[in-house]
Amino acid sequence: MAGTSSNMAERELTNSLSTMTTQDAQNPVEFYRHYIAEKLSPIVNKPADDLVKLLAWTQSLDKGDLMLPVAALREKGVKPPDRAQEIAAAFPKDDDVLVTSTANASYVQFYYKPDDLIKRIVPLILSTKHVYGSNPFPGLRDPQHPEQGKKKIIVEFSSPNIAKEFHQGHLRSTIIGGFISKLYALNGWDVIRMNYLGDWGKQYGLLANGFRQFGSQEELDKNSIAHLFEVYVKISKIKAEQDVPINELKKQIREKTQKGEDVTELQKQLEPLVAESEDEKARQYFKKMEDQDEEALALWKQFRDLSIDKYKKTYARxxxxxxxYAGESLVSRKKIEEVLKSLEEQNISEQSEGAIMIDFAKHGAKKLNKAIIQRKDGTPLYLTRDLAGIHERHEKYHFDKMIYVVADQQNEHNAQLFKTTEISGHKEISDKCSHISFGMVKGMSTRRGTVKFLDDVIQHVKDTMMDVMRKNDKKYSQLEDPEKTADILAITAIMVQDLTGKVRNGYEFDFERMTSFEGDTGPYLQYAHARLSSIERKAGADLGSLGSADLSLLKEPHAIDLARSLAQYPEVVSNTLKTQEPATVLTYLFKMSHALSSSYDVLQVVGSEPELKQARLALYEAARQVLWNGMTLLGLTPVERM
Ligand code: ARG
Known part of the structure; x- marks a missing residue:
């Protein structure tokens, strides 16, 4: 099934990684770095190991494959441009592996020799397949002793609030978090994907009471989340109407009290309104939940289970x-009490009008606002549950790293969470935690009006994709499951748009652009993959025999540049581990696809001599594999036809 292909690949990958040793480094650029460093060493009089690190990427292939910025050598009293000339001139000529290096301003540029490169890179990709680009070493506790196991990371992402539809923020968290988990898994980490559901609080009391008034069990079973949403809207409206007179009375009472006037009469009016209000009833219901009342919990649990069932379907897509599936409800009371007590004992928290709060300015964090951690009525808050949760997770999983993928609206919340953990004597835990903060999506609406629900958004994009696909009768008729293909294309379009910019920047949701086949879009990437698959199908390629192709026949500049681009992929993956930006991968995939699409006319398969045909197919299959690896790393499902 297409839907699980990338998870499957990941499992296979984990298996192959466990039998891998340090000698199996699969990064051809690393090989070239060491090779160049060895030759450079006598020329610049420095150990090769120090030089390896100085060899940098180039901006574009016309500037060479690797380069040495002369300034990085930190030699005194030399003019970098002259020195670059000197080094290039002293570099061995007639090398089998490198084309002679040339100097450009203050850099020495190195080019891989095409013959050597192609023979090195194409067989490597064809034999390592989906493992190509992965690197098990960053995730090992000790690379010298792989048997000591992998480092553990918790990636907490998605984390929607039950009984409600996904909104844009949760979608982004899901897409980015899915990518981050795959990235770490590919780099040898043991990854725990955690969903921290918003499943606790007074609003579930409100919803439960609403359901008792307007809900239907039948609708709930059939159409769970949509029905719950409907109920929630109805009951919230009633609550909002009741809030108007209540708030007005409260305001009058405040004003009179300030003036020292008598408010007994107003209080008398207020009391029954409050007692009868949905807000108060919701509070009472939630109190019962907090007290573990079985009946109150039963309805809530049904909402939670049904929500998870529904989410799982979305996640599979x-x-x-x-x-x-963690959640606010599962944070233990005991741990919350422990944390509250410890904060009090260390004088980090303080009393404030019956509530308990932390004044961060008093603890060296002037930029953070004060935060309440226990309400007047003794109940804990969102922050309190996170404060306890961080300890529970550390005790249970012993993580080496934990990443929270949450919208930038919660920057302050996360900063407060980490700061409190740090100053309460647990710097060793807070140091392991980080927040990947993303900007919001704007304008998720169609011409028909605003859509709030992810399902509606996907459906809308899917309809557009279906229209495009139908335009080509022949191709359409060859699709095994057009619905499924349209679904994959729609999701690709949405995800690629989401992953294109810097994570911290928000973006404008643009239906027109994301569904276009031109420009750097999801459909364009899928098309690139489908086209390679189609070339292989039409040529009746036997993928198993490509290993014996005579690669020395690949002489055209197009073939060479494509191979140079394919060689960069493992570097792109390890660099992405540093940037944590999906755009690092996407930008590379688009560049590589451009190199591909300009090759088709020159490197034809059908009609070529059998030997040449075989060599070109080997190159195309290597390109398809790299495209597949990059797309699945991003969470996409590459299609073979569209
Ligand atoms: N459920 C929250 C929301 O929708 C996001 C949870 C983020 N994670 C956390 N540990 N606080 O806003």
């Missing part, structure tokens, strides 16, 4: 499976 996005190639995501969670290892843990």
């Amino acid at each position: 996005l190639n995501i499976e969670f290892d843990v």
Whole structure:
């Protein structure tokens, strides 16, 4: 099934990684770095190991494959341009592996020799397949002793609030978090994907009471989340109407009290309104939940289970499976009490009008606002549950790293969470935690009006994709499951748009652009993959025999540049581990696809001599594999036809 292909690849990958040793480094650029460093060493009089690190990427292939910025050598009293000339001149000529290096301003540029490169890179990709680009070493506790195991990371992402539809923020968290988990898994980490559901609080009391008034069990079973949403809207409206006179009375009472006037009469009016209000009833219901009242919990649990069932379907479409469904409700009371007590004992928290709060300015964090951690009525808050949760997770999983993928609206919340953990004597835990903060999506609406629900958004994009696909009768008729293909294309369009910019920047949701086949879009990437698959199908390629192709026949500049681009992929992956930006991968995939699409006319397969045909197919299959690897890393499902 297409929907699980990337998870499957990941499992296979984990298996192959466990039998891998340090000698198996699969990064051809690393090989060239060491090779160049060895030759450079006697020329610049420095150990080769130090030089390896100085060899940098080039901006574009016309500037060479690797380069040495002369300034990085930190030699005193030399003019970098002259020195660059000197080094290039002293570099061995007639090398089998490198084309002679040339100097450009203050850099020495190195070019891989095409013959050597192609023979090195194409067989490597064809034999390592989906493992190509992965690197198990960053994730090992000790690379010298792989048997000591992998480092553990918790990636907490998606985390929607139950009984409600996904909104844009949750979608972004899901897409980015899915990518981050795959990235770490590919780099040898043991990854725990955690969904921290918003499943606790007074609003679930409100919803439960609403359901008792307007809900239907039948609708709930059939159409769970939509029905719950409907109920929630109805009951919230009633609550909002009741709030108007209540708030007005409260305001009058405040004003009179300030003036020292008598408010007994107003209080008398207020009391029954409050007692009868949905807000108060919701509070009472939630109190019962907090007190573990079985009946109150039964309805809530039904909402939670049904919500998870529904989410799982959405996650499957996005190639995501969670290892843990945690949630606010599951944070233990005991741990919350422990944390509150410890904060009090260390004088980090203080009393404030019956509530308990932390004044961060008093603890060296002037930029952070004060935060309440216990309400007047003794109940804990969102922050309190996170404060306890961080300890529970550390005790249970012993993570080496934990990443929260949450919208930038919660920057302050996360900063407060980490700061409190740090100053309460747990710097060793807070140091392991980080927040990947993303900007919001604007304008998720169609011409028909505003859509709030992810399902509606996908449906709308899917309809557009279906229209495009239908335009080509022949191709359409060859599709096994056009619905499924349209679904994948729609999700690709949405995800690629989401992953294109810097994570911290928000973006404008643009239906027209994301569904276009021109420009750097999801459909364009899928088309590139489908086209390679189609070339292989039409040529009746036997993929198993490509290993014996005579690669020395690949002489054209197009073939060479494509191979140079394919060689960069493992570097792109390891660089992405540093940037944590999906755009690092996407930008590369688009560049590589451009190199591909300009090759088709020159490197034809059908009609070529059998030997040449075989060599070109080997190159195309290597390109398809790299495209597949990059797309699945991003969480996409590459299609073979569209
Ligand atoms: N459920 C929250 C929301 O929708 C996001 C949870 C983020 N994670 C956390 N540990 N606080 O806003």
